Amino acid sequence: MDFTLSDEHRMMKQVFREFADNEIAPRADELDKSGEFPRENLQKLGREGHMGIPIPEEWGGAGADFMSYIFCLEEVSRACASTGVILAVHTSLGIYSILYHGSQEQKERYVTRLAAGEMLGAFALSEPEAGSDAGALRTRARRDGDHYVLDGNKVWITSAGEADVYVVFATMDPEKKTRGITAFLVDKDTPGLTIGPKEKKMGLIASSTCELIFDECRVPAENLLGEEGGGFKIAMSLLDGGRIGIAAQGLGIAQAAVDASLEYAKTRQQFNQPIANFQAIQFKLADLATELEAARLLVYRAAFHKDRDLPCTREASMAKYFATDLAMKAGIEAVQIYGGYGYSREYPVERFMRDAKVTQIYEGTNQIQRIVVAREILK
Numbered sequence: 488m489d490f491t492l493s494d495e496h497r498m499m500k501q502v503f504r505e506f507a508d509n510e511i512a513p514r515a516d517e518l519d520k521s522g523e524f525p526r527e528n529l530q531k532l533g534r535e536g537h538m539g540i541p542i543p544e545e546w547g548g549a550g551a552d553f554m555s556y557i558f559c560l561e562e563v564s565r566a567c568a569s570t571g572v573i574l575a576v577h578t579s580l581g582i583y584s585i586l587y588h589g590s591q592e593q594k595e596r597y598v599t600r601l602a603a604g605e606m607l608g609a610f611a612l613s614e615p616e617a618g619s620d621a622g623a624l625r626t627r628a629r630r631d632g633d634h635y636v637l638d639g640n641k642v643w644i645t646s647a648g649e650a651d652v653y654v655v656f657a658t659m660d661p662e663k664k665t666r667g668i669t670a671f672l673v674d675k676d677t678p679g680l681t682i683g684p685k686e687k688k689m690g691l692i693a694s695s696t697c698e699l700i701f702d703e704c705r706v707p708a709e710n711l712l713g714e715e716g717g718g719f720k721i722a723m724s725l726l727d728g729g730r731i732g733i734a735a736q737g738l739g740i741a742q743a744a745v746d747a748s749l750e751y752a753k754t755r756q757q758f759n760q761p762i763a764n765f766q767a768i769q770f771k772l773a774d775l776a777t778e779l780e781a782a783r784l785l786v787y788r789a790a791f792h793k794d795r796d797l798p799c800t801r802e803a804s805m806a807k808y809f810a811t812d813l814a815m816k817a818g819i820e821a822v823q824i825y826g827g828y829g830y831s832r833e834y835p836v837e838r839f840m841r842d843a844k845v846t847q848i849y850e851g852t853n854q855i856q857r858i859v860v861a862r863e864i865l866k
């Protein structure tokens with residue numbers, strides 16, 4: 488057993504780390520305050536070939552492995568978690584859906600441009616009454632000649648209003664429950680699709696989150712993704728990979744919070760000495776450092792499985808809930824270590840805390856992840 492990264496992986500991680508420090512981190516605070524969509528960051532990622540890291544070169548990607556993509560998500564999220572979620576949804580839910588389940592024509596139309604960062608992808612599964620119970624979605628799809636007609640609402644859609652193409656899940660027959668759910672590729676300017684106002688959120692302020700409203704939205708029949716009734720399995724299998732991405736995002740946020748806490752503990756003086764001298768602070772730092780290492784092992788192990796096409800449902804859910812619960816804990820602890828300054832918007836740690844919260848909620852709440860793990864180990 489070898490716990491060290493290969494030379495190639497170490498080099499990749501270093502490249503992403505420097506990119507995140509030099510190109511993404513400097514504007515993260517400003518974007519968090521203004522709420523401006525980080526288009527410039529996405530362009531930089533695209534120029535470096537980071538918008539399609541695990542996508543084969545023949546489809547316009549970098550042709551690297553999933554592990555490298557996970558390193559990139561971790562480092563980008565350490566600098567700016569808003570940019571991290573946009574990249575995660577674009578790659579592991581957006582591009583992968585078409586790469587894995589699209590026709591040759593769909594791949595030619597979308598994958599190359601998505602992987603190059605010329606288009607942005609998004610994923611529309613959740614609805615007002617179908618969050619954790621994704622199988623209960625109500626958006627309807629019916630065939631009408633050479634089109635499908637979509638009616639319904641999707642909520643909490645990451646990159647809504649900014650994305651060029653949405654992977655949308657709708658039911659053709661609610662009686663069939665999850666087996667009636669079908670996936671479609673919906674272009675942003677499709678008549679009958681409107682975008683709701685931007686949600687006012689606690690964190691990830693620079694990412695765009697809106698409702699999608701489908702009103703007699705006519706989608707060309709060739710935009711059916713996979714087979715009629717095959718959509719739920721597509722969603723679930725994509726989420727296996729997506730959750731590893733969110734786990735990496737959690738890892739990045741946790742690392743940022745731990746780095747800031749270590750730095751501050753060594754410089755902040757109280758009672759004529761750095762607060763790092765006090766055991767109360769040392770124990771917090773020791774616990775965080777230990778749990779961060781454990782989270783990293785879980786996340787990288789899940790990515791290792793994915794790269795080898797080994798089953799990864801259990802590994803992804805374990806990594807997702809462990810790493811994102813840690814991100815939340817690390818954010819809260821960083822604020823506590825900073826004391827009054829931690830509560831101020833002058834310092835970045837309250838951003839880490841706010842950004843961490845949603846990682847415990849989206850791509851399946853951490854309660855749903857525990858259900859997935861329990862089902863897997865009880866099989």
Ligand code: CAA
Nearest residue numbers: 612618619620621622645665720723724800849850851855
């Ligand atoms: N891979 C492939 N197929 C799978 C699967 C997987 N991981 N998990 C389940 N399936 C299949 C099952 O085998 C089953 O197939 P059959 O019909 O042939 O029997 C079918 O899917 C239905 O499975 P379940 O009976 O297990 O379905 P369920 O209704 O009990 O739901 C659940 C299971 C795990 C609770 C699921 O609903 C779930 O994951 N909920 C959370 C929703 C979620 O993650 N939403 C994320 C939104 S996207 C997002 O957040 C992006 C963003 O913006 C950041």
